[in-house]
Amino acid sequence: MKKGLLLAGILAVMTGTAANAQQRVNYGLKAALLFSKISGAGLKEGFTPGFQGGAFFEFNLSKDKKWGVQPELLFTQTSAKKSADFASKYVTYHNTDARDKVKISAATIPLLLRYTPVKAVTLNLGAQYTYMYFIDENLLKQKRDAFKKSDIGAVAGVQINVANVRFFGRYVLGLTNINDIPAPQNEWKTHQISIGMGVAFR
Numbered sequence: 077m078k079k080g081l082l083l084a085g086i087l088a089v090m091t092g093t094a095a096n097a098q099q100r101v102n103y104g105l106k107a108a109l110l111f112s113k114i115s116g117a118g119l120k121e122g123f124t125p126g127f128q129g130g131a132f133f134e135f136n137l138s139k140d141k142k143w144g145v146q147p148e149l150l151f152t153q154t155s156a157k158k159s160a161d162f163a164s165k166y167v168t169y170h171n172t173d174a175r176d177k178v179k180i181s182a183a184t185i186p187l188l189l190r191y192t193p194v195k196a197v198t199l200n201l202g203a204q205y206t207y208m209y210f211i212d213e214n215l216l217k218q219k220r221d222a223f224k225k226s227d228i229g230a231v232a233g234v235q236i237n238v239a240n241v242r243f244f245g246r247y248v249l250g251l252t253n254i255n256d257i258p259a260p261q262n263e264w265k266t267h268q269i270s271i272g273m274g275v276a277f278r
Contacts, residue, residue, distance in 0.1 A: 101134065102278050103131065104242075106131075106148075106244075108129065108271060109270065110125070111269045112124060112154040112155075112267065113266075114250075115264070126153045126155060130184075132147075133148070134276070143191060146186075147186070147187050149183070153181055156180070158215060165262065166215075169216045169258070170217070171217050178212065178213040179213075180210070180212075181208070183207050184206045184207075186202060186203070189201050196238070198235040199233075203228065205226070206228075207225060208226070209225070220257075221256050222255070223264075224252070229252075229266065232246070233246030241274070241276075242274035242276065243273050245269075245270070245271050246270045248269075250266030252266075
């Protein structure tokens with residue numbers, strides 16, 4: 077009897093917790109047009125178009141839903157081009173048969189703080205980690221990698237909320253030097269601007 081009452085109590089608490097969590101969590105899918113560049117010696121300046129899309133979650137931390145956190149899991153496709161002076165910058169390692177364009181596929185994980193001063197507008201500020209799992213480039217001799225795999229960036233953005241639809245714009249400043257060429261020690265930093273839309277299922 078006591079075990080039955082204890083089990084019933086545990087189930088009641090779990091049900092209440094789940095119901096409360098459902099009221100505090102939204103989730104959905106998003107997609108964005110991405111403009112990105114990698115600044116640094118040997119690479120062309122200027123933004124190139126790409127794509128970003130995946131899943132997002134919105135966790136409300138306050139009852140009025142003004143404060144919250146927003147983790148995301150995104151698939152990112154970007155590109156870069158070497159500049160005309162790449163060979164002179166990296167004489168020792170340069171591959172004379174290298175292609176001009178570099179294609180990058182990455183998994184991106186932003187973790188953002190959310191502040192919603194009014195229901196229609198949300199401000200985002202936070203950080204993101206990017207793992208570049210596929211980099212199509214042959215810039216260096218002996219199949220050396222010119223790029224590091226990981227990047228950490230600072231994120232700022234704004235989101236417009238219309239019912240369950242999210243329209244957003246975001247800027248990401250890369251904080252990691254992703255240049256993996258041993259010498260000279262030139263820094264390559266990423267910059268991203270994204271404009272897109274998301275749909276929350278809850």
